[in-house]
Structure formats: C-alpha cells, structure tokens
Amino acid sequence: MDSRFLEKNVAITGIGQSEVGRPSSRSAMQLTVDAALEAIADAGLNPKDIDGVCSWPGDNSNGSSFSPVGPLSVMTMLGLTCNWFSGGYEAAGPLAGVMNGVMAIASGMANHVLVFRTITESSNRTSGSKDQGLAAKSGPRDGNFMWQWCTPFNVLSVVNITAMYAALHMETYGTTPEQLAQIALTTRRNAQLNPKAVIRKPMTMDDYFASKMISTPLRMFDCDVHCDASTAIVLSRRDMAKDLRHPPIRIEAIGAAMNQPYLWDQVDLTANAMPDAANAMWARTDLKPADVDTAQLYDGFSILTMMWLEGLGLCPKGGSGAFVEGGHRIALDGLLPLNTNGGQLSGGRTHGMGYVHEACTQLWGRGGERQIRDPHVAVCAAGGGPLAGSLLLVKD
Amino acid sequence: MRKLPLLSAETRQFWTGGEFGELRMHRCEDCSRFFHPPAPICRYCSSLNVTPTPVSGRGRVVTFTINHQAWTPEVSDPYVVAIVELEEQAGLRFLSNVVNCPPDAVEIGMPVTVVFENVEDVWVPLFERAA
Numbered sequence: 001m002d003s004r005f006l007e008k009n010v011a012i013t014g015i016g017q018s019e020v021g022r023p024s025s026r027s028a029m030q031l032t033v034d035a036a037l038e039a040i041a042d043a044g045l046n047p048k049d050i051d052g053v054c055s056w057p058g059d060n061s062n063g064s065s066f067s068p069v070g071p072l073s074v075m076t077m078l079g080l081t082c083n084w085f086s087g088g089y090e091a092a093g094p095l096a097g098v099m100n101g102v103m104a105i106a107s108g109m110a111n112h113v114l115v116f117r118t119i120t121e122s123s124n125r126t127s128g129s130k131d132q133g134l135a136a137k138s139g140p141r142d143g144n145f146m147w148q149w150c151t152p153f154n155v156l157s158v159v160n161i162t163a164m165y166a167a168l169h170m171e172t173y174g175t176t177p178e179q180l181a182q183i184a185l186t187t188r189r190n191a192q193l194n195p196k197a198v199i200r201k202p203m204t205m206d207d208y209f210a211s212k213m214i215s216t217p218l219r220m221f222d223c224d225v226h227c228d229a230s231t232a233i234v235l236s237r238r239d240m241a242k243d244l245r246h247p248p249i250r251i252e253a254i255g256a257a258m259n260q261p262y263l264w265d266q267v268d269l270t271a272n273a274m275p276d277a278a279n280a281m282w283a284r285t286d287l288k289p290a291d292v293d294t295a296q297l298y299d300g301f302s303i304l305t306m307m308w309l310e311g312l313g314l315c316p317k318g319g320s321g322a323f324v325e326g327g328h329r330i331a332l333d334g335l336l337p338l339n340t341n342g343g344q345l346s347g348g349r350t351h352g353m354g355y356v357h358e359a360c361t362q363l364w365g366r367g368g369e370r371q372i373r374d375p376h377v378a379v380c381a382a383g384g385g386p387l388a389g390s391l392l393l394v395k396d
Numbered sequence: 397m398r399k400l401p402l403l404s405a406e407t408r409q410f411w412t413g414g415e416f417g418e419l420r421m422h423r424c425e426d427c428s429r430f431f432h433p434p435a436p437i438c439r440y441c442s443s444l445n446v447t448p449t450p451v452s453g454r455g456r457v458v459t460f461t462i463n464h465q466a467w468t469p470e471v472s473d474p475y476v477v478a479i480v481e482l483e484e485q486a487g488l489r490f491l492s493n494v495v496n497c498p499p500d501a502v503e504i505g506m507p508v509t510v511v512f513e514n515v516e517d518v519w520v521p522l523f524e525r526a527a
Binding site for chain 2: 140141142143148149150151152153154155156157159160161163164165167168171212213214215216217218261263264265266269
C-alpha cells in the first residue's frame with residue numbers, strides 16, 4: 001500500500017481506563033489521572049516518556065461535564081514536556097483525539113502520545129448541577145452554528161434528529177423495531193460479561209418494548225447511559241513500539257472525511273457522513289470490510305450503529321436490519337462481534353474512546369469472559385449526523 | 397415556549413419574513429439554486445450574488461418524530477419534529493415542527509404548508525397539513 005499513508009507508522013501500545021461510575025465519587029481530574037497512568041504503565045513507559053497529549057473535545061466548554069478535562073491540565077498535572085498537544089471540538093467526531101495523536105507521531109512531532117477522554121455526565125445529573133446539556137442550551141438566544149436551527153423547534157437533544165433518521169430508515173428500507181432492538185439486546189448481553197459495564201441486568205425483547213418512548217421510534221434503551229469515566233491510550237512510533245510490553249496494534253488506516261454540510265438536517269438522512277469517513281479510510285488500506293474480525297461502532301443511539309454497519313460496508317446499504325436480525329451475526333461468537341464490552345448503551349457513555357479501549361482489549365486477548373476468538377483486525381467508528389470518524393486497527 | 401435564535405445579518409430574513417407572510421430562503425442569483433443555512437456565499441457555485449428570496453411555503457414531510465420526553469417543564473406534551481423539503485428544489489429542507497393536528501396524524505410524505513408563530517421579533521416557520 002502507498003507509503004503516503006503514514007498512520008501505518010503509528011501503533012497503540014497501552015490502554016487504561018478509570019472506574020466507570022454511575023456516578024463515581026472520584027473527581028474528573030482523578031479519573032483522568034487513573035486512566036492516564038494505567039495506559040502509560042500498560043505500554044511499559046513512564047510519564048516522562050510521553051511527549052504529546054491529545055483529546056477530543058478537550059476542555060471545550062468551561063469544565064462542562066461533557067468534557068471537564070483537556071490536554072493542558074493533563075500536561076500540567078503529570079509534569080509532561082510535550083512537543084505536541086491538541087484538543088478541540090471541531091474535528092471528525094469522538095475519535096478525533098486519536099487521529100490528531102496519530103498525525104502528530106506520523107509527522108515526527110512526537111514519539112509517544114497520550115490520548116484520553118474524560119466525561120462526568122452521570123455525577124453532573126445526580127448533583128443537579130447547572131452545566132448539564134439542556135441547561136447549557138437555555139441561554140437567552142441561540143447563536144450556535146448548529147443549535148440555532150434546532151432549539152427554536154424544541155429540539156434540545158440530537159435524539160430527535162437521530163429518531164428521524166431511524167423513522168426514515170424504517171420507511172425506506174423496511175427496517176423493523178425488532179431489528180433495531182438487537183443493538184440494545186446485544187450490547188446488554190455483552191455488558192453482562194463486562195465487570196465495568198454500568199448496566200448489567202438482563203434485557204429481553206419485552207423489556208425493550210416496555211422501555212419508555214423518548215422520540216418515536218427511539219426508546220430509552222436506544223439511548224446510551226451516562227457515566228463518569230476517563231479512558232486513555234498511548235500511541236507510539238511503531239519502530240519504538242516493538243520493545244514495549246504488548247505486541248503493537250498498528251493504525252492501519254484512519255478516515256475523517258466530511259463531504260456534506262455540517263448540519264444534522266442537511267446531511268444525507270439515511271447515510272450521514274459515515275460513508276464519507278469510511279470510504280476515505282478504506283482508500284488508505286488493502287484490507288476490506290470482510291477482513292474485519294470485530295466492530296466497535298458508535299451507539300450513542302442504536303440507529304447510528306446500524307448506519308455505521310452500512311457506512312463501513314460491513315453490510316449492504318439499507319441492509320443493517322436484516323444483518324442484525326436475531327442478533328446471531330453480531331454476537332460474541334458470531335460473524336462480526338459488535339460492541340463487545342456493552343457499548344455505550346449498557347457499558348456506559350465513555351463517548352468514543354471506549355470503543356478503542358475495547359478493540360485493543362480484544363486484539364490483545366484480554367477480554368476475559370467476553371473474549372472473542374483470535375481477532376486480528378478491528379474497526380472503530382464514532383459519530384453521527386455530519387460528524388464521523390473511523391479507525392482500522394491491526395495486531396502486528 | 398420556544399428558545400429563540402440570535403438574529404444575524406445572514407439569518408434575519410429567514411426568521412422575520414413571516415411578518416410579511418413570507419418564508420424567505422437564500423438563493424443564488426447566478427446558478428439559481430436555493431441553499432440553507434443562509435450564508436453570504438453560494439455553497440454550490442461560490443457566487444457572492446445571493447439573496448433571501450420568498451418561496452411558496454409548500455413542501456412535504458421527509459421524515460418526522462413524535463417527541464415524548466419532557467425536556468423542560470414548559471414543554472411536556474408530545475410534539476412533532478419534522479424535516480420538511482420545500483417544493484422549489486430537491487434537497488431544500490430544514491427542521492421544523494408540524495402543528496395544528498394530532499401528532500399521530502402526521503405521515504412521511506404528507507404535504508404541508510408554512511405557518512408562522514410570532515414570538516418577540518422572530519416569526520418561527522412551522523408547518524401544518526396542506527388543505
């Protein structure tokens with residue numbers, strides 16, 4: 001494959017995650033330190049080896065529970081000397097921190113980059129703090145580029161918009177609510193084998209249909225669950241990764257394209273930006289969708305997981321309903337084990353980085369009871385609407 | 397109860413045309429295409445010759461959802477959020493509400509017409525089932 005695609009010179013060498021609380025009694029900074037130190041030790045490094053830090057979205061909103069800790073505070077807390085650091089919301093979705101870290105190493109700006117994502121939406125809710133999403137949108141007038149076209153119509157959460165994607169998917173392709181339910185049921189089944197998952201109670205199809213309707217056709221069990229957690233990985237120059245603790249996990253390809261307007265009602269309503277990112281990713285590798293052993297796909301809302309299956313070419317366009325029918329293809333022992341730690345629907349809304357952590361856990365064979373059989377290639381994807389990013393990971 | 401948008405040089409005509417009974421969408425005078433959201437440049441041909449232009453206000457429901465979650469105490473009854481495509485141009489669409497009918501009467505493909513709800517200096521363009 002073309003040597004222009006320099007992400008292949010970068011590998012994941014360590015992973016870490018704090019406790020996943022609902023809520024956690026630990027502070028946002030403490031959770032972040034827990035995850036960071038675990039990831040750095042897991043790589044066989046020490047903090048002084050880290051010379052780059054990236055996060056998405058970083059401290060984007062004045063300490064908001066959506067992202068209370070950014071790269072600058074982590075660098076300061078850990079006493080790092082960095083040649084590269086970046087955070088910020090305007091990028092290709094929740095995997096953008098990984099992509100920025102990969103590009104920093106590939107371009108020679110850094111050797112070992114810590115990438116992390118901290119979120120404290122659970123304790124924020126339970127404390128009744130003012131910074132929760134809805135209250136943040138309750139200012140006098142909305143001038144946000146995206147939200148100003150939503151809040152005047154009482155669209156205060158993107159659940160309404162993803163619900164419209166789901167309704168159109170059902171109308172256009174005949175996708176059924178029972179098929180959609182398989183995302184929630186599968187992730188719950190997987191969560192039961194993950195000691196850190198925040199909801200592990202068994203779920204039946206009847207339970208799914210008894211769950212509260214939020215915005216037709218999406219129910220509460222189609223929406224991810226808030227948690228307090230920090231997740232981190234260490235990215236290393238591949239030639240420096242060989243002597244570290246684990247076999248390096250190569251960044252085979254990254255996809256970050258957006259070929260559509262950045263508005264949730266202006267994008268392709270049945271595809272979103274997912275094929276943009278996915279096609280860009282597949283163009284950077286000789287591997288094909290059929291080579292993927294496990295998929296860790298964004299499930300902020302269940303319909304987005306279905307659309308990622310299609311966008312990545314893991315099933316035909318419009319065919320995700322048939323693909324997940326009955327749940328056997330996406331089960332741990334199926335053709336394409338999906339969201340093997342319980343995803344965000346049951347594992348907890350670690351928001352993007354959890355997929356990368358789980359992909360590495362599986363590739364390294366550290367999945368315990370939920371370990372799938374001998375995976376070599378994993379795809380991670382996150383985002384919905386106009387935001388989409390994907391990563392293809394290969395165990396060397 | 398609605399949160400109101402900040403009116404900017406680009407968005408003011410969209411949000412206030414209702415005072416004159418008009419839904420105004422930005423249109424490129426050079427390539428004749430409408431585009432949304434409003435901007436000082438045509439995103440199709442890069443022309444700066446763009447003008448807020450009245451449209452018929454007629455369209456159809458591309459997709460919709462009935463919101464059941466009470467996000468705020470002021471808005472607790474189920475309401476319809478829809479994406480409406482205007483008849484002037486394929487893909488010319490925006491998110492709005494369908495009002496003046498029971499939520500379960502709304503269907504994908506349903507023809508709708510614009511109605512305006514005036515709050516302060518904003519005329520929010522909503523849609524109702526076409527007669």
